[in-house]
Amino acid sequence: MPARDDEVQALVEQLSAQLDRSVLVDDASLRLLAYSPTLGSEDEVRRTAILTRETPRLIRDLHFSQGIANAIHPVRTAPRPDIGLESRVCVPIRCQGALFGYLWLIDADQSLTPSDCDAAERTAAEIGTAMYRRDELERPQREHELKLLEGLLGPDATEREDAAHELATQELLLTHAGIAVLAMRPWRDANTELTASERARLGLALDQFRRALPRRQSLSVVGGDHLTTPFSGYLGSWQSALSGVRLHGLRSLPMQTLLVVVALTVQSVFLIWSRSFDQPWWRLAAAYAGLMTIVHPVVWHGYPGAITRVVLPLTFGFNILLARQGGRAFWIWFVLGNLHLIPAQGAMPIPFVPLVL
Numbered sequence: 001m002p003a004r005d006d007e008v009q010a011l012v013e014q015l016s017a018q019l020d021r022s023v024l025v026d027d028a029s030l031r032l033l034a035y036s037p038t039l040g041s042e043d044e045v046r047r048t049a050i051l052t053r054e055t056p057r058l059i060r061d062l063h064f065s066q067g068i069a070n071a072i073h074p075v076r077t078a079p080r081p082d083i084g085l086e087s088r089v090c091v092p093i094r095c096q097g098a099l100f101g102y103l104w105l106i107d108a109d110q111s112l113t114p115s116d117c118d119a120a121e122r123t124a125a126e127i128g129t130a131m132y133r134r135d136e137l138e139r140p141q142r143e144h145e146l147k148l149l150e151g152l153l154g155p156d157a158t159e160r161e162d163a164a165h166e167l168a169t170q171e172l173l174l175t176h177a178g179i180a181v182l183a184m185r186p187w188r189d190a191n192t193e194l195t196a197s198e199r200a201r202l203g204l205a206l207d208q209f210r211r212a213l214p215r216r217q218s219l220s221v222v223g224g225d226h227l228t229t230p231f232s233g234y235l236g237s238w239q240s241a242l243s244g245v246r247l248h249g250l251r252s253l254p255m256q257t258l259l260v261v262v263a264l265t266v267q268s269v270f271l272i273w274s275r276s277f278d279q280p281w282w283r284l285a286a287a288y289a290g291l292m293t294i295v296h297p298v299v300w301h302g303y304p305g306a307i308t309r310v311v312l313p314l315t316f317g318f319n320i321l322l323a324r325q326g327g328r329a330f331w332i333w334f335v336l337g338n339l340h341l342i343p344a345q346g347a348m349p350i351p352f353v354p355l356v357l
Contacts, residue, residue, distance in 0.1 A: 007130050009034045015103075015123040019116050022046065024104040025093070025127060030055040030063065033101060041106050044084025059085060068092065068102060070247060074117055079108065091120045095128035097244060097252025100135075103127065143306070145172055233297040237261050237307075256343030257300075260308060263340040264292060267318040270333055274321060285317025308340055315340075 008025060016023040016036030023036040024046060032053045035046075049055050055063075062085070066077050071092045079087040086108040093101040103124045105112060112120075151163035167173045238261055244254025268289040276282040288311045299306050308315070315338075322333050 008127050011123055011127050011130070012036050012103075015120060018119055019105070019112075022106055023120075024049065025101055026055065026104065027101045028069075028099050030060045030102070041086065041108050043086040043106060043108075045086075046106065058083065063090070069099065072248070074121065076107070089117065089120070091117075091124040093124045093128045093131065094248075095125075095132035095253075097248030097254055098132065100128050100131040141172075148172065231293050233295055233300050234261075234293050236297050237300040259339040259342050263337055264307070264311065264314065266333065266336040266339075267314055268292065270318055270322065270337060274325065276321060279321065281317045281320050285314045285321070288312075288314035288317070 012023045012025055012034045013036050016039055021040040022038050022042060024032070025034045026049075027033050032049050032055070035050055045055070045059055062080065063077060066075060068075050068077070068090050071090070072094065073092075075090045075092075077088045077090055079085060086106050087110070089105045089107050089112055091103040091105070092099060093103055103120060105116075105120060148163045148167050151159040152167065154160060154163075237257060241254050241258035241261055244252060245258055248254060267285070271282065271286050271289055274282065292307070292311045292314065295307065295310060299310055318337055319334075322330065322337070
């Protein structure tokens, strides 16, 4: 069962009662997720965040400049009385190395004890686990919804009808009442496409808005090309995976991405090395190796992300061609080219289903 936002709220209120002080939780972009009743000290920044559900940009820049995004232990942030900001203790919310948000405690008088900080870290770890579980379990359904919604808005009449039927029969969208459609495009130029960062921010904002509505009452999709400048997504994935492993270690989520990138790179290098132009499997795999270099960074995003499914024919072709070729280097190619199977073991965990006799 996916973790709901009220699970995070319950953990926040429990910690607040235990420490007898206010607690606030933001996501990784410093958007408010949950907060406790006001206990003890409070400042203008907290009041503004609760009223607007967002941290002002000036405050976000100040917090990020103090290294909270890369922290793995609590960080004490500096006060700014001139803008109503008291000193805080920021506890990063992580799960398996991935950052999901921040837990904040106002501590202007520096009265937090080591045991208080330990309790805050334990709560942050629990919140991280809850948020990770929610994201991982919701991802397959979200991808299915996106596929149907893109079909519903596409040019093919048959696909539109099939998508509408599936959305209704699978109860992904309530259809007993009227349905409103809201479309947005850049005001600066109707022919200008959203940039990658703009699409990402818009997607996050839409998802956050959807979470505030009852289930099955909204769907959202951010359009735009799924291709990008050659090698930008591929090289960006290398960079983020390596930096994540250096920061969080070999047993972290970024390590899963690194294994995927290494495996796909080995598969592509094997194709270049073997160059079997006359074989259909080689031509098919080579086409998807080329596709891998131009897919949008969002396809690489995740642990391990959608890239393994997008270029699945590359993996098929690699293994078939490798089996046909054999040779003394077979096992080296085989192991390195299938490293992506290691994170795949945890991508679809087998649920426990109790048996009642």
